[in-house]
Amino acid sequence: MAQDGNSGTDIAAADSSSTGHGTEHAVGTAVVARDAVQNPGFPPHRARVTDLDPKKEKNAERTVYTLFYLSIVGSVLAIAAYMAFPIIPEDIGSVRMNNLMIGLGLALALLAIGIGAVHWGKALMHDQEGIDMRHPVRGSEDTRARAVEIFDEANRESGFGRRSLIRNSLIGALIAFPLPAIVLFRGLAPENENPVDLLKHTMWEAGDKLARDPSGLPIKASDVTIGSVFHVIPEKLASVGHSEGYLEEKAKAIVLLMRLKPEDLVEDEDKKDWSYDGIVAYSKVCTHVGCPVALYEQQTHHLLCPCHQSQFDVTNHCAVIFGPAARPLPQLPIAIDDEGYLIAQSDFREPVGPSFWERH
């Protein structure tokens, strides 16, 4: 019962009061189960080989200190490896060697300490089991009274209750302190922009040339031979810098351009002029959770999303034919300009990508 780091008098008081509580409970309302499981006690102590045979004990001791010495060797090896296998710029293989050798040294150092300590505990340390009784959670009356006394005393000495102006201003200061964090985190959200508008529209505008990713070179309709697939960005995106939101715009505007035999396309009447001579352009952002869909099979005309295996039928306005995607991939209406370059007729006619709170 000496767990409390208290003074001697307190412990004596706690002891006497805890036994007092015990008797009180016995006459209280607690239900005493008559068929409670009897405490079986400890199994008989079984001596280990290291307890019986001094030679085995000596062996175990030797194993433990050998492991600890091995740990020292591991630490030294890690230092030696750091010097012997430096990271050479331009040589990726040297990084691997450096990491591997240092790691092996450190692993040996830590593992040997751990295994040695466990072996020490299991084979050599005293293994008779004992019982530490739990002491009641409630402190003794004296201890509780003394605690209240200490609080009163502190309140009196600091004047926390009496000097209400100081107290209230301190509470106010503590409330105000987290406010900057809230404002700073709010700053991470789009500012002065409606996220719904951002999600509904992409960079594509009428007349934008379709260009190759990443070079931004415009694509002529005649370049797109049957069976070809082009990874497309708006031509003007290529001149947008990374600090000006290049990736944010690209993530929405990426397009996959394919050419099929015109007779393979099954097109709705109102979307007939969205393609050009078998060339079709679809958003590359999956309508399920937004992975880039670009696994195009040029004979089956299936587009496969690698994340969750949604399949889209390119011949049929990218209708979903398998998998969890709920909507077809949005089609970018295209046309050609006077010089034969492919251009967009407009932005996508529907939001690209997965559902959000205003689109289901």
Next chain:
Amino acid sequence: MPRTTSPSASKSRKARRRGPLATISLLAVGLLFTGGAYAAFSTSTASAEVPAVVSAASVEEGEKLFAANCASCHGLALEGTENAPSLIGVGAAAVDFQVGTGRMPMQAHGPQAPDKPVQFTDEQILSMAQYVASIAPGPAIPDESLLDGEGDVANGAELFRINCAMCHNVAGAGGALTEGKWAPSLSGVEPAHIYEAMVTGPQNMPVFNDANLTPEDKRDVISALKFMEENPSPGGNQLGSLGPVAEGLFLWIFGLGTIVAITVWITARSN
């Protein structure tokens, strides 16, 4: 106490070890050099042989080979049948790819023709390619200068990630497609076959024509693939570069297995 003595001990050990290590590395360098010289010699002789067989005779030879091995499916006039597509205009590149990787002649109908041991000699393949190209023009077998793997690796890797990685995996390890089809692994594939695949779009692979990826771009892509093949992964064993599934499986089995074993050992009574 041991801490203070061991560094000096290891240092002296290191100094003594320097001798034998130097001999071994010298040996390795020597072996590498002779091997490299032999490889350079043998490839240079092989490439020198190729133009020698290009002649009118090889077109005739190719026609015979085609009639004997390909015409039953592709038709005597390359017009195709209901079992196989027409080969008019596919070019020498398509023949060199399909036959040179063993995909043709096809062993059995299936979702996809797998690569298998090549059935013809280089000369025979070239003859058939010449014959198919003589019927109607198509993409030619690429020039050696585009296959040297000395292009811009960084550009090639970016183009590969944009155009190829979604099917072939960022490390070129390949991946699954729909209904039993797959994009094959690209490691160990000959540069000429990679180039021809891009130009011709074999099976379900889309075509990447010269307006999309210029010949120089294709050279860069090949260089990037060869670079990946030749340089070790900085992260250690790649487990087939298959990504989180293979790595997760490995950790679940061996990592957790080790932890379970250690836990059992810690909690077991000492005998």
